[in-house]
Amino acid sequence: MDDTRGVIFDIQHFSLHDGPGVRSTVFFKGCPLSCLWCANPESQRHKAELLYFTSLCTRCGHCVEQCPQDALVLDGTGIRLDRRRCVGCGACVDLCPQNARTLSGKTMTVSEIAEEVRQHWRIFMQSGGGVTFGGGEVLAQPAFLGALLRHLHDEVGFHTCIDTSGYAPWPTLEALLPHIDLILLDLKHMDGALHAGATGKPNDWILHNARTLGRRGFPVVVRLPLIPDFNDTESNLDALGTFMNEAGLPSIEVLPYHDFGVSKYEALGKSYQIHSTSKPRLDRAKDILNRYGLDVSVSRE
Template structure:
């Protein structure tokens, strides 16, 4: 931490991943902030949507040893019909059952952290950042949903410590919120999911007008942006949607595009949260065909390989 910097802000973090190579240039650490105004049907991190702490319960890892029942100080856990159940009205998300679990069947998502605490974690890999041209990426959830904490964190990481910083965002925020953090950023990874507002609302819960307006403002400034397109079956993988997207990106002068093909890796998390998976089991999209369509608009397209 830089001497003399007053950074009292705290934020809700649900994960910090190290050694990331798909969230910007070089080797990076990615800080995931909790809470998102979107509810994308394909979201692979459903625990990122709710800003409040949550406990995920992975039944396949549970040995039914009963330790968590004894550890819960609020009597929120019980055995009913030979199944371990949680009573939400009693649960205070204190994490006692998580700490007691011997098999990591319970995971607490959402931890309040200070800017200094986050910086202490990500600074451990400063040599990797320097050697690879990497740095720190902040995503979510939607990081712009915690604007004060995000601004304070980027100020220290970028201006104080000199790291390359990147924001991975849906772009769904007031322009003033996004504009405030631009001086502390080197790059933005911006999701553009669909050009049609009704289709966007149907699959994400929100209209895309604010997102497209922010994209246009960034484009007019010439700010470094890589567009990310989550390629989702029966949503935006058809020819009409892809041609509309290609025309828009060419107009906005965003030449760099990453296609993120749909996957169902988050299914177990929905089950652990007791939620139904919204998307069902669609067939995989044709990423090669999507790339070909977008390349026809003069875009430099890569396919995100997981």
């Protein structure tokens, strides 16, 4: 039994896009970055939070009556949530007859996650798959991640992968490397100021970690979430290709951006402004990266 606890917001099985083979992906909750285009805005805060889908709500008012914190008010547009009062108890989620409310985030132990993931061992073995830890940001919960990796990689023998922004001091990442088989590493922008403007954080740690992993020959696939008019410019793609060549990082996966997450922004009471990547812009980005002799693939996020 390992009672080390962490906060996650989902576990998905039969994933085909988070590393080789068929995988189970554990999504950590909480991220130090706040990317304008984040497809999982419910992953950004560390604590559990409520999503409210207005289109499903019939304004019956049951949730307002039952909220122990008086955090809900019924007005002309639907249910308004006072996030300062809400403690994330989930009472309003359980009683909603329309499933208009969802609570994102729960605390689980290493043993609980391992038990769920281990049920899929046969398909991992048959497909060459394993377990991926994504988020949110996995490196923001290093003790929890380390305990999961040591158990599932070292003791059980699963292939392990982390999907990360790379935003952590090098020693935090370095300590985990013996228990990781593959890193999927986002390089969102090569310019530090533009990176900070769109994500809330500079890219110094990220570039240092990418460079160090490349020089050590650690298995890394760079991931580029392709955001129109942000990082699909020729100057950024040239800088990225040059950096990867110098660092010895040969593989990049381009993630055409989609706006499927818009409804989640509305459900969290947030606004959203990014538009999907068009096919011509995707093709142009691939052409530029191919000039650098990189192994370029295209996936979906």
